[in-house]
Amino acid sequence: MNTVLLNDRSIEACAEGSALSWEIFCSFEDVRHLQPQWDDSAARLGGSIYMTFDWCRIWWQFYGERKALRLFVWRVNERIVGLLPIYIETVRLGLLRLKVARLVGANIPPKVFDPPLDPAFTETIFEQLFKRLLAEDGCDLVSLGPISERLNLAEPLQRACKLRHDLTRNLESLRGVHSVFELPANMEAYYGALSKNERKNRRKYELRLLKKEYETRVEVITELSKAESEFECFAQQHAAQWAAEGKTGHFGAWPKALEFNRALVRAQAALNRVRFVRIVANEEVIANQYTYAFGDRYYWELPARAIAPKWDRFSLGPTGLVTLIERGIEEGKRYLEGGLAHYDYKIRLGAREYGTFTFRVRRCGAQVGLKLAIFILFRKAMEFGYHKLWYRRIAPRLPLAFWRPQWRLWLQFDF
Secondary structure (H helix, E strand, O other), rough: OOOEOOOOOOOOOOOOOOOEEEEEEEOHHHHHHHHHHHHHHHHHHOHHHHHHHHHHHHHHHOOOOEEEEEEEEEEEEEEEEEEEEEEEEEEEOOEEEEEEEEOOOOOOOOOOOOOOOOOOHHHHHHHHHHHHHHHOOOOOOOEEEEEEHHHHOHHHHHHHHHHHHOOOOEEEEEEEEEEEOOOOOHHHHHHHHHOOOHHHHHHHHOOOOHHHOOEEEEEEOOOOHHHHHHHHHHHHHHHHHHHHOOOOOOOHOOOOOOHHHHHHHHHHOOOOOOEEEEEEEOEEEEHHHHHHHEEEEEEEEEEEEOHHHHHHOHHHHHHHHHHHHHHHHOOOOOEEEEEEOOOOOHHHOOEEEEEEEEEEEEEHHHHHHHHHHHHHHHHHHHHHHHHHHHHHHHHHHHHHHHOOOOHHHHHOOOO
């Protein structure tokens, strides 16, 4: 264990004389004894479910091959004040090698990771992180994100870079957006915050039309004994919905996505974190929301709905989302995390958009800078030639039998 006295700025933010201690673990088995503390600290410090022990452990199980693991745990007086699960991967381009450190989970698929960090210690935590990864592990680049702007990490990261100016160069950030629904005390308050036209539509479609014609109910599946089989039904409905549009959906887009999510559901349902919020009409599930609950929020993973002309007029997409919002309110949650990227319908239904950042810090040295520039140039070429041209334009025109998950080489370069 390494013990580092806090610098003056950090001492002012905490008890005088406190010391920040840190440990680095290289396997999840080595840190399993900390799982309850890990998850409690993630909830207390505002970390997302994607930073919980089992989520990271299962991701590593499926995607950790040919990577090195570094699990950083910081404490003050035995109380966890910071968690950063990191993996190190060597990306190859001919004879060139780029050693990249990323958050466990990045980037299959990308999420809003929001690592659990106490704001009083973030500058010191990042300073120590850079020293270990850049100096001792020999990484060329540290890439952290996507992380929400709500965590306000840009300034402490910048200060940490200045403190380690002997190691670091160029704090850069790649921007994106994510949506968050702030959940009020009740549905009347939720409807009241919508536009007049949207409020009228939601009140009309939120099961009222369905109930006039079908025997309709809303069910929430949480138990482990039911959640696993429910996931299989959800995955089939999700795939059928996207197949109707000539696409594979989420589970066809990402490597090992179906198996990965099966394992997630099994582990998280055992901790009472899984929610399938489904609308049932005449004993048929016509809409289903695959969701996780952690801390004070819901994490909306994916929707699925029935595809048939008779359901088109019931606006099942927005209706399913509003039903999910209602269940979150009933459970006392404060937020519904709506995921990355901009979607107009989420804004219409009350979501607020926040920026996200992927922070990139490279090791100093002209050779590293040149090497990184070559890798970034190659990634831009792949972005146009593979992702935009092939994956988004050509592949969707082919029969589904020719579709494959996104190319692992392309995903490696997403740093």
